[in-house]
Structures are given as C-alpha cells and as structure tokens.
Amino acid sequence: VTAAPMTTSLPASALRAMEHVQGVRLIRMQRELATFGGRADGGVSREALTATELAARQWLCSLCTGPQYQWYVDDAANLIVRRQGSNPALAPVMTGSHIDTQPVGGWLDGAYGVVAGLEALHALDDAGVTTQRAIEVVAWTNEEGSRFSPGAMGSSAFSDPARLPAFLAAQDAHGERFENARNAALQATPAAQRIALGHPVHAYIEAHIEQGPVMENSGHSLGIVTAIQGVRWYEVTVHGSSAHAGTTPLAVRQDALLSAANMVSQLGVAANERGDEALRCTVGRFEVAPGSINTIADRVTFSVDVRHPRDSELDAMQALLHEVLARHRGACTYEVRVLMQRAPTVFDGRVLAVLEAASRATGTSHCHIGSGAFHDAMYLADSCPAAMLFVPSKKGISHNAGEDTDPADLIAGARALAAALVALAET
Amino acid sequence: VTAAPMTTSLPASALRAMEHVQGVRLIRMQRELATFGGRADGGVSREALTATELAARQWLCSLCTGPQYQWYVDDAANLIVRRQGSNPALAPVMTGSHIDTQPVGGWLDGAYGVVAGLEALHALDDAGVTTQRAIEVVAWTNEEGSRFSPGAMGSSAFSDPARLPAFLAAQDAHGERFENARNAALQATPAAQRIALGHPVHAYIEAHIEQGPVMENSGHSLGIVTAIQGVRWYEVTVHGSSAHAGTTPLAVRQDALLSAANMVSQLGVAANERGDEALRCTVGRFEVAPGSINTIADRVTFSVDVRHPRDSELDAMQALLHEVLARHRGACTYEVRVLMQRAPTVFDGRVLAVLEAASRATGTSHCHIGSGAFHDAMYLADSCPAAMLFVPSKKGISHNAGEDTDPADLIAGARALAAALVALAET
Numbered sequence: 001v002t003a004a005p006m007t008t009s010l011p012a013s014a015l016r017a018m019e020h021v022q023g024v025r026l027i028r029m030q031r032e033l034a035t036f037g038g039r040a041d042g043g044v045s046r047e048a049l050t051a052t053e054l055a056a057r058q059w060l061c062s063l064c065t066g067p068q069y070q071w072y073v074d075d076a077a078n079l080i081v082r083r084q085g086s087n088p089a090l091a092p093v094m095t096g097s098h099i100d101t102q103p104v105g106g107w108l109d110g111a112y113g114v115v116a117g118l119e120a121l122h123a124l125d126d127a128g129v130t131t132q133r134a135i136e137v138v139a140w141t142n143e144e145g146s147r148f149s150p151g152a153m154g155s156s157a158f159s160d161p162a163r164l165p166a167f168l169a170a171q172d173a174h175g176e177r178f179e180n181a182r183n184a185a186l187q188a189t190p191a192a193q194r195i196a197l198g199h200p201v202h203a204y205i206e207a208h209i210e211q212g213p214v215m216e217n218s219g220h221s222l223g224i225v226t227a228i229q230g231v232r233w234y235e236v237t238v239h240g241s242s243a244h245a246g247t248t249p250l251a252v253r254q255d256a257l258l259s260a261a262n263m264v265s266q267l268g269v270a271a272n273e274r275g276d277e278a279l280r281c282t283v284g285r286f287e288v289a290p291g292s293i294n295t296i297a298d299r300v301t302f303s304v305d306v307r308h309p310r311d312s313e314l315d316a317m318q319a320l321l322h323e324v325l326a327r328h329r330g331a332c333t334y335e336v337r338v339l340m341q342r343a344p345t346v347f348d349g350r351v352l353a354v355l356e357a358a359s360r361a362t363g364t365s366h367c368h369i370g371s372g373a374f375h376d377a378m379y380l381a382d383s384c385p386a387a388m389l390f391v392p393s394k395k396g397i398s399h400n401a402g403e404d405t406d407p408a409d410l411i412a413g414a415r416a417l418a419a420a421l422v423a424l425a426e427t
Numbered sequence: 428v429t430a431a432p433m434t435t436s437l438p439a440s441a442l443r444a445m446e447h448v449q450g451v452r453l454i455r456m457q458r459e460l461a462t463f464g465g466r467a468d469g470g471v472s473r474e475a476l477t478a479t480e481l482a483a484r485q486w487l488c489s490l491c492t493g494p495q496y497q498w499y500v501d502d503a504a505n506l507i508v509r510r511q512g513s514n515p516a517l518a519p520v521m522t523g524s525h526i527d528t529q530p531v532g533g534w535l536d537g538a539y540g541v542v543a544g545l546e547a548l549h550a551l552d553d554a555g556v557t558t559q560r561a562i563e564v565v566a567w568t569n570e571e572g573s574r575f576s577p578g579a580m581g582s583s584a585f586s587d588p589a590r591l592p593a594f595l596a597a598q599d600a601h602g603e604r605f606e607n608a609r610n611a612a613l614q615a616t617p618a619a620q621r622i623a624l625g626h627p628v629h630a631y632i633e634a635h636i637e638q639g640p641v642m643e644n645s646g647h648s649l650g651i652v653t654a655i656q657g658v659r660w661y662e663v664t665v666h667g668s669s670a671h672a673g674t675t676p677l678a679v680r681q682d683a684l685l686s687a688a689n690m691v692s693q694l695g696v697a698a699n700e701r702g703d704e705a706l707r708c709t710v711g712r713f714e715v716a717p718g719s720i721n722t723i724a725d726r727v728t729f730s731v732d733v734r735h736p737r738d739s740e741l742d743a744m745q746a747l748l749h750e751v752l753a754r755h756r757g758a759c760t761y762e763v764r765v766l767m768q769r770a771p772t773v774f775d776g777r778v779l780a781v782l783e784a785a786s787r788a789t790g791t792s793h794c795h796i797g798s799g800a801f802h803d804a805m806y807l808a809d810s811c812p813a814a815m816l817f818v819p820s821k822k823g824i825s826h827n828a829g830e831d832t833d834p835a836d837l838i839a840g841a842r843a844l845a846a847a848l849v850a851l852a853e854t
Contacts, residue, residue, distance in 0.1 A: 210674065211671055211674045212670075212671060212673075212674025212675055212676075213674075213675065213676075213679060214674075214676065217679070229673060231673065233720055233721075242827075243639075243823060243824075244638055244639060244799060244800060244823075244825060244826065245707060245709035245711060245732045245734070245799075246639075246656060246658065246707055246732075246734050246798075246799030246800045246801070247637065247638045247639025247640075247641075247798075247799035247800050247823065247825075248639055248640065248707070248799070248823060249639075249640075249641065249704060249707075250698060250699060250706065250707065250708065251704070252640060252644075252823075255695075255709070257691070257710055257711065257713060258691065258692070258695045258710065260688075261687075261688040261689075261691035261692045261695070261710070261713075262688075262692045262695070264684070264685065264688035264692075265685070265688045265689045265691075265692040265693075266692075268682075268685045268688070268689070271677060272677060277676060277678070279677065280672060280673055280675070280676075280677065281677065282672035282682070282720075282721070282722075282723055283684055283685065283688070284672060284684065284715070284717075284718065284719050284720050284721060284722050284723065284724055285715065285718050285719065285720055286684060286688075286713055286715050286718075286727075287715075287718075288711070288712065288713050288714075290711075291711065291712050291713075291714075292711050292712065293660055293709075293711050293712055293730040293732055293766075294660075294709070294711060294732050295709075295711050295826075296709055296711065297711055300713075303720040305672045305673075305720055305721050307672070307673050339720075371673075371674075372671060372672075372673030372674035372675070373671060373673045373674050374673075396670060396671075396674065396675060396679075397670075398671060398674070399671065400669075
C-alpha cells in the first residue's frame with residue numbers, strides 16, 4: 001500500500017541533519033552496545049536492570065557529554081538525554097526505545113531505536129544545528145517484560161505515573177523486587193539528574209526493527225507504522241472424561257483432546273477464510289491432562305491470540321471463536337476466559353506526515369505498515385502525538401540470536417529519523 | 428454378540444464346587460485385601476513389591492494353610508498356591524491375576540482375579556472335591572508397570588524365562604533395582620518354596636474386571652473374553668517454524684500446532700468413519716514447543732494408540748494414519764516412530780468352551796467380549812491354553828479410586844471360575 005502523496009515539506013535544517021548521519025558511527029555504536037551481554041552465537045542476553053544492563057546504561061551516558069547535553073533519570077529509571085533547543089519554554093521532541101532484551105535476544109530489538117536516536121543527535125552536532133525544541137533520546141525501562149512482568153513498565157509509567165506503585169512491587173523469578181532493581185539503576189548513572197516521571201512531550205517517534213517478514217518480502221527499506229494491532233488473548237478449557245484408551249469404545253468417549261483439536265483446526269480454517277492479510281490468529285499453548293498415551297484426555301487448555309488493527313475485526317473474530325467452540329457442545333463442555341485485551345493504537349497523522357516526508361527525503365523505498373508486536377510507542381501514544389518507523393528484519397527473525405538487518409537499512413532508518421526529529425523540533 | 432451354543436458339559440464335581448462358593452467370604456477377602464494400601468477415598472495404593480504389597484503377600488499366604496496346600500515363589504517373585512490333585516503327574520490348571528496397583532488404583536483391578544481363585548479353592552475344600560489335576564492360584568509380579576517398567580513382568584518371565592535378566596536390571600524412579608525389590612519379596616514369604624520359573628500349565632483362566640463400560644451397557648454379568656486387542660503405539664513429531672504471533676502473516680506461517688491439530692482432527696474423523704465398534708484410536712499426549720501464547724509453535728509431538736482384535740485392521744489403520752499425515756506435507760514436515768506394537772491375542776477355543784458351559788451353569792447372563800486392556804493372560808496364552816472371564820465395571824471406571832463392581836457380579840464370576848477350573852482339572 002502506497003500512501004497518498006503528502007505535502008509536508010522539511011526545513012533545511014532537517015535535511016542538513018540527515019546528511020550528517022554517519023553510517024559507520026551508527027553501526028559501531030550498535031555493535032558496541034551489543035557487547036553488553038553479547039553471546040558467542042551473535043545474540044544478546046541483557047535483561048532489564050541486570051548488572052549487564054546497568055553497565056550498558058553507563059556506557060550510553062558516555063556518548064553525549066558536551067555542554068548541549070543533560071542526562072536525566074526518572075522514578076521508573078527511564079534514562080533520558082536531552083539536547084538543548086533554542087527555546088526552553090517549548091516541550092521537547094522525544095525518540096528512543098529500550099536496551100533490555102529477552103533472556104536470549106538479538107542485537108537490534110529496542111537497541112536500534114536508542115542508537116539511531118543518539119546518532120541523530122551526533123549528526124545535529126556535526127551539522128551545527130540548534131533546533132527550537134529540545135530533542136530527547138530515551139531508553140525505556142523493562143520493555144521486554146521477561147524479567148519483571150508486565151512489559152513496557154517504563155513507557156507505561158511515563159504515560160500514566162499512577163501505574164508506578166504496582167510496578168515497584170513486581171518481583172522477578174528470584175524474588176527480587178522491581179523497586180530494588182530500579183534503585184540500583186538510579187545509582188548506576190550518577191551524572192543523570194532526577195526528573196519527575198511523565199514530563200510534557202511535543203511528539204514521539206520510535207525507530208525499531210519490524211520483527212516480521214513483511215518488509216523484506218515487499219522489498220522496502222523503511223516502514224512508516226500507522227498503527228499497532230489490537231490484541232485479545234483467550235484461554236479455552238475443554239472438559240472431557242478420562243478413560244482407558246483400550247477399553248472405551250469411540251462412540252461413548254468424551255475426548256477432550258479430540259474436541260480441542262477439532263476446535264483449533266476449525267478456528268484455523270475460519271481465520272484463513274476471512275482472507276484478511278492484517279488478521280493474526282494463533283494457538284500457541286495446548287496443555288493436556290493427564291497426557292498419557294493410553295488414557296483419553298479429560299482436560300485440555302489452549303490459548304488463542306487474535307490481533308488486528310481494527311477493533312471491529314477483533315469483535316468479529318471473537319464471535320467466530322465462540323461460534324466454532326459452540327459446534328462442539330455435544331462432544332464436550334468448555335469455558336472461555338479473556339486473559340488480556342488491548343485496543344488498536346492508531347498513530348498521529350501529523351507525525352506520520354513528517355515521517356513520510358523524511359522517508360522520501362532519504363531516497364529509499366518505503367511503505368506503510370501495521371505493527372504486530374507491542375512497543376513503548378503504544379503507551380506514548382496515550383499521552384502525546386506519536387508514531388513509529390520500522391526497518392526490515394531478515395527473514396522476519398526476532399527474539400532470537402539470529403535477528404539481523406541489512407546495515408544499509410539501519411542507516412536509512414537513522415537518516416529518516418534525524419530528519420523527522422528536526423522537522424518536529426522546528427515546529 | 429451371543430455365541431453359538433457349545434456342547435461342553437461340566438462334571439458333577441464342577442457344579443458342586445460352584446455351589447460351595449460363598450459370596451460373603453469372597454467379598455470379605457476382597458475387602459480385607461483392599462486394606463493393604465487402602466485410601467480414605469476408597470482407592471488402593473499398592474504398587475509392585477512395596478512394603479505394602481509384601482504385607483499383602485504375607486496375608487495371602489495365611490488364607491490357605493491346610494495339608495492340601497503348598498505355597499511357591501519363583502525367580503520373578505510370582506507367588507503361587509497349589510491345591511494338590513489326585514494325579515501328581517498331570518500339569519496343574521492355573522488361575523490368578525495380580526495384586527499390585529497403579530499409584531492410585533481401585534480395589535478390584537487384578538486383586539479380584541486372585542481372590543476369586545482363592546475362593547474357588549475354599550469352595551473345593553468345603554465341597555470335599557479332589558480334582559485329578561492340581562489347581563494353582565497365582566499372584567503375578569508387577570503387572571501394572573507403574574513402578575518398574577515394563578508391566579506384566581511376572582507373567583511375561585513365566586512364559587519366557589529368558590526375559591528375566593533384563594527385568595532384574597530395571598529401576599524405579601528412586602533408582603531401586605527390580606532385583607533388590609524381588610529379593611525382598613522372596614524373603615517376605617518364607618513359607619513359600621522356591622520353584623523354577625515357568626513350570627508346565629495345563630490351562631490358564633484369569634478372572635478380571637472389564638475396566639470398560641461395554642458389559643454394563645449391555646447388561647451382562649459375565650463376559651467370556653475371546654481375544655485381547657492388538658495394539659500399536661506411534662509417536663508423531665511435527666516440525667514448523669517458531670515466529671512472533673503478532674508480526675507473522677497467516678499465509679507465511681509454518682505452524683506446527685495448527686498442522687498437528689489438523690492431523691489429530693482428521694484422524695479422529697477417519698477412525699469414526701470406519702464404523703467399527705472394535706476399533707480404538709486415541710491421541711492422549713500432545714506436547715508443544717515452545718508453548719507460549721504469542722509464539723507460533725515450532726514442534727508438536729503427539730501419540731497415537733490404535734487397537735483392534737485383528738491385525739489386518741491394525742494394518743489398515745496404520746495406512747490411514749500415514750495417509751492423513753501425508754495430507755499436511757505442504758504445511759509442515761513430520762516423522763512417525765512406532766513406539767510399541769503387539770499382535771492380537773486370540774484365546775484358546777477349548778478353554779472358552781469350558782467358560783461358556785460354566786457361565787451357563789451359573790444361570791447369569793453372559794456375553795462374549797474382547798479385552799481392550801492388556802492382562803497377564805496375554806503372556807500365558809503364549810505358553811498354554813488360556814482365556815479370561817470378565818465381570819462388569821461400574822461406569823467403566825478403572826485405574827481410579829472410584830472403580831467398583833456389583834457384588835452379585837463378583838460372586839457370579841467366582842462361581843463360574845470355580846466350575847471352569849474344576850472342569851479343566853478333571854480332563
């Protein structure tokens with residue numbers, strides 16, 4: 001899908017910043033950040049607020065030390081560097097992402113958005129540009145949610161500070177409280193001034209890898225993310241009756257596993273029949289009791305993960321799920337529980353227009369795309385105009401040591417980001 | 428299915444033995460045996476060769492102590508009591524089953540066949556009958572296989588003593604060797620003489636609960652078991668490709684869970700379409716990796732348990748399984764492994780004819796039936812004429828504390844067993 005031409009024009013300072021992005025410097029920073037928790041297989045293990053992640057935070061602080069810079073850290077341990085603008089009365093433009101990873105993650109997920117933002121600041125320095133608004137680069141705390149649940153704590157608390165107390169009480173698998181880990185992070189970056197959580201932001205842009213195969217398959221280097229899909233998680237429990245596999249005739253069985261397999265199979269057919277490229281429907285968990293070769297199962301619990309950029313389609317899929325399940329009422333009983341739901345996030349039209357103009361200015365091919373994964377930008381969009389910029393993921397691989405992106409695409413993303421940030425900071 | 432009338436007539440001594448079966452004594456013995464490992468919920472926990480099971484063995488030895496009795500124990504710790512016949516040159520007739528249970532089992536599985544045999548011996552004593560052949564009642568070691576694998580070690584080693592060395596090396600979950608547990612059993616019954624494993628047997632009858640709902644549903648008190656189904660166990664492993672549930676379009680997925688659910692669902696349809704009451708086809712295990720709500724599964728392993736009294740039908744189902752799996756070759760890759768197979772056991776026509784006559788003599792309704800479960804008789808049938816006699820299981824429940832049988836049916840079974848044993852022992 002190619003968007004209708006937009007007429008937003010970029011200020012000359014935006015183009016100058018873009019031209020001063022240095023690919024070599026960007027990739028070097030990216031590779032150096034990957035040494036914090038780097039693995040022999042090319043992956044990165046740098047979970048939120050571990051000693052490894054705190055060391056990476058200290059290294060970040062060493063990258064911007066001139067008089068135009070001030071580092072901040074807030075009550076959620078979000079780490080922010082501000083490059084001063086000419087008018088301190090105006091709210092800053094913000095970019096960034098996260099530097100925490102899954103237990104075994106890739107070198108780009110999150111980290112790219114932080115490094116690309118820092119490279120934009122360096123490009124501004126080299127170009128001698130002072131923007132009207134300050135520009136901030138942020139590393140949000142605990143986006144992945146693998147160590148402390150839920151994920152995106154930092155951006156979520158930034159958008160609504162009332163969420164912080166519940167997050168502080170969260171514990172990791174070893175019983176360590178998030179609050180203690182947060183305190184260690186506050187102490188790890190003494191050069192960063194404390195700042196209140198949730199200061200006003202003029203606009204937010206997050207650069208990120210796609211984590212899916214759409215852009216690679218369509219051959220685009222830049223993806224302007226118009227929305228983050230809404231998601232609903234269901235848990236279906238199917239009840240049968242446990243009995244001996246050898247002695248119980250097929251006709252008298254209440255086989256929870258067979259009923260559940262029929263449900264999953266028919267849900268798969270129904271989802272495919274909608275012929276909707278934007279629809280996602282996944283059964284990823286399927287647990288059987290008692291789970292013995294020669295015993296008919298009396299209970300199966302399976303998950304259903306449904307995603308779509310439009311809430312109306314999520315409603316339609318929910319109705320379809322109930323319809324498919326109801327077909328099996330004769331063979332078993334079941335319950336459905338909603339585990340989680342989040343409405344789609346539609347990004348801001350003005351920020352998207354700026355990203356469109358910046359992408360055109362880079363001269364690389366770009367597309368509009370929806371995000372299938374959650375991102376910190378989802379929470380920022382609740383409190384300020386926001387949007388995202390994707391670069392492709394090779395083979396769509398992410399949350400995996402094999403995660404990678406062509407360096408040319410990483411550089412194109414940083415160029416577009418620099419131009420867009422300056423354009424927003426001059427308004 | 429009602430069998431064609433058989434003309435076997437019972438000797439008068441068989442009828443006299445039958446008339447001396449005492450229901451009250453039978454049920455009392457059965458309940459007393461259930462106190463060894465008895466649970467508050469009515470179930471029994473008496474795994475093979477545990478201290479509880481050894482105490483039950485000692486108690487068994489106390490039940491037959493007259494000069495006509497001799498207890499024996501063999502190298503597999505099978506515990507046997509022989510009631511002398513008038514002609515010591517003739518091979519004995521044997522009956523029995525096992526007294527070990529599942530970790531949580533019922534009060535009748537196995538135990539009933541031993542107790543009904545002992546009651547037949549008591550009835551012979553009361554009737555003053557001396558048969559030509561000796562009659563033996565045996566408690567086979569480790570039928571259930573829940574503590575030491577495989578099951579039916581005692582009867583299997585009796586039928587083929589060459590199997591014993593491998594069994595002796597088996598270990599339970601705590602690393603205890605079967606050999607050590609066996610040695611403790613040999614010492615627990617000092618009154619029992621050591622006997623060589625696998626002595627000649629003229630004929631073997633095993634009484635057992637059905638462990639399925641067929642007889643209760645058809646309203647019969649006695650089931651003459653003509654065959655034990657053959658069984659084949661398969662393990663199917665389906666390979667897909669792990670990916671993010673939110674970012675990966677439906678069209679490009681290799682979803683191992685969806686493919687496996689389709690396979691299981693279609694196998695269920697195909698099995699039902701055969702319209703064969705004797706066919707059993709069960710998927711009882713279904714294990715997913717990584718098993719995360721928001722990750723497309725890259726591996727599913729599921730089991731298939733197929734049973735039928737005819738080998739040709741097992742062959743047909745195997746072909747059908749491969750046909751169903753092959754339909755999904757485009758969506759995933761898979762392998763199939765045969766975990767276990769055992770051909771059907773067809774019981775001996777002469778023993779069946781005697782059971783038919785004995786069942787008629789009791790005046791209760793009886794039917795012919797196949798066994799869906801394995802039993803010690805399966806191994807005995809390899810080395811002597813053998814058959815089984817079933818009594819119904821309420822609601823088909825077994826391997827469960829709720830296992831039960833109407834006392835009238837238990838008594839009818841003991842009466843038929845006594846008559847059949849005497850008839851065989853007089854030939």
